[in-house]
Amino acid sequence: MTPLLVAAAALVLLAGGPARAASPPAVNEETVHEIASQLRCVVCQSLSVADSPSETASQMRGIIRERLAAGETPAQVRDYFVDKYGPWILLSPPRRGFDLLVWVAPFLVLGIGLVMVALVVRRWRRAPSRVSPPALDSAVRERIRREMEELDR
Amino acid sequence: MKTRWVRFSIPLAVVPVLLLLAYGFWTNPREIPSPLIGKPAAKFTLTSFAGDPVSLERYRGRVVMLNFWASWCRPACYEEAPVIERTWQAYRDKGVVVLGVDVQDQDEAARKIIEQFQHSFPNSPDPGGHVAVDYGVYGVPETFFIDRQGRVRFKQVGELTDAIARERLETLLAEKP
Numbered sequence: 354m355t356p357l358l359v360a361a362a363a364l365v366l367l368a369g370g371p372a373r374a375a376s377p378p379a380v381n382e383e384t385v386h387e388i389a390s391q392l393r394c395v396v397c398q399s400l401s402v403a404d405s406p407s408e409t410a411s412q413m414r415g416i417i418r419e420r421l422a423a424g425e426t427p428a429q430v431r432d433y434f435v436d437k438y439g440p441w442i443l444l445s446p447p448r449r450g451f452d453l454l455v456w457v458a459p460f461l462v463l464g465i466g467l468v469m470v471a472l473v474v475r476r477w478r479r480a481p482s483r484v485s486p487p488a489l490d491s492a493v494r495e496r497i498r499r500e501m502e503e504l505d506r
Numbered sequence: 507m508k509t510r511w512v513r514f515s516i517p518l519a520v521v522p523v524l525l526l527l528a529y530g531f532w533t534n535p536r537e538i539p540s541p542l543i544g545k546p547a548a549k550f551t552l553t554s555f556a557g558d559p560v561s562l563e564r565y566r567g568r569v570v571m572l573n574f575w576a577s578w579c580r581p582a583c584y585e586e587a588p589v590i591e592r593t594w595q596a597y598r599d600k601g602v603v604v605l606g607v608d609v610q611d612q613d614e615a616a617r618k619i620i621e622q623f624q625h626s627f628p629n630s631p632d633p634g635g636h637v638a639v640d641y642g643v644y645g646v647p648e649t650f651f652i653d654r655q656g657r658v659r660f661k662q663v664g665e666l667t668d669a670i671a672r673e674r675l676e677t678l679l680a681e682k683p
Contacts, residue, residue, distance in 0.1 A: 395644045408610045412635030419634075437642040439541040469515075 380421045388417050388427050392434055393444050401444055540642055540661045547572075547652045548640035552607065552630035555617055560628045562656075565603045569678045570652040571671065574607050574638060577615035579646040582665040586647055587623040593671040594627045601654075602675055606630070609638045609646055653678045 389403035394410045402410045402417075413434075420430045434442045446452035489497075547570070551561040562570065573590050575583045594604040606629035608616045613631065620629050632638055641650060644663070651660040651674045660674045 409635065413639060415634055416636065416639055436541065437639060439539065
């Protein structure tokens with residue numbers, strides 16, 4: 354009888370094991386916030402799902418929480434929103450394809466600007482520091498001398 | 507040398523800016539592309555205000571017009587409300603199903619609208635906004651047209667008119683089952 358009881362207890366434990374494993378894991382609120390802060394609130398101006406007080410954002414945070422509780426990874430949760438709204442939903446555009454331009458262009462423009470500044474500075478340095486006065490012909494020189502004399506009188 | 511450099515550098519800097527401005531002016535800000543067009547419509551099961559289960563799967567093989575609305579959405583939802591009912595009455599015998607999904611609303615206010623506009627097609631609340639997010643809804647009203655194969659084919663952002671509803675539904679009905 355005792356071995357039977359032990360076997361029954363073991364069966365109950367074994368049955369309980371997977372049941373426990375299947376129960377939703379505790380969701381880390383920091384992870385929810387981290388994902389929400391990467392997503393654009395669809396009804397706001399320049400606010401993330403984490404920062405928006407709107408009901409839409411609140412529902413989206415709820416969905417993030419549920420998906421994480423269902424065992425999805427943060428990347429999978431993000432991909433879900435991208436599938437539904439497109440890459441627009443991400444506050445930071447992905448660093449691939451055409452969107453890569455957004456990341457590269459500022460540095461490219463900055464580089465071009467620096468090169469242009471360097472070129473201009475070099476040109477300035479090469480140019481003579483003093484501009485020599487234009488040569489005056491003798492007639493003009495004589496006229497100036499006469500007018501100066503008249504002024505002195 | 508210097509003149510040539512200046513002559514080319516100014517257009518080089520100005521042209522991209524002008525192109526960007528022109529692109530911005532020509533783009534329709536109301537046209538929001540949906541990545542869902544052509545993709546299978548997300549399945550859902552809701553409970554209608556009448557208490558009946560409403561499942562998209564049940565309507566596979568029929569053209570579905572799925573309308574997202576709310577009682578607080580003025581005036582667009584109120585202006586299109588008669589259009590939705592008219593469309594349902596005109597197309598219900600031609601293989602079209604009209605479904606309403608009420609988002610972020612209060613039960614009483616939503617029921618009042620259904621009664622006011624005598625909506626006779628299934629209307630269901632969307633607790634938690636799951637269906638709205640599954641369809642990438644930005645705001646209300648938005649209307650999705652789903653073909654007989656269960657794919658999202660068109661999306662209307664903003665008020666639906668008789669002409670748009672007719673054009674979209676006729677296109678989908680004309681396709682081979």
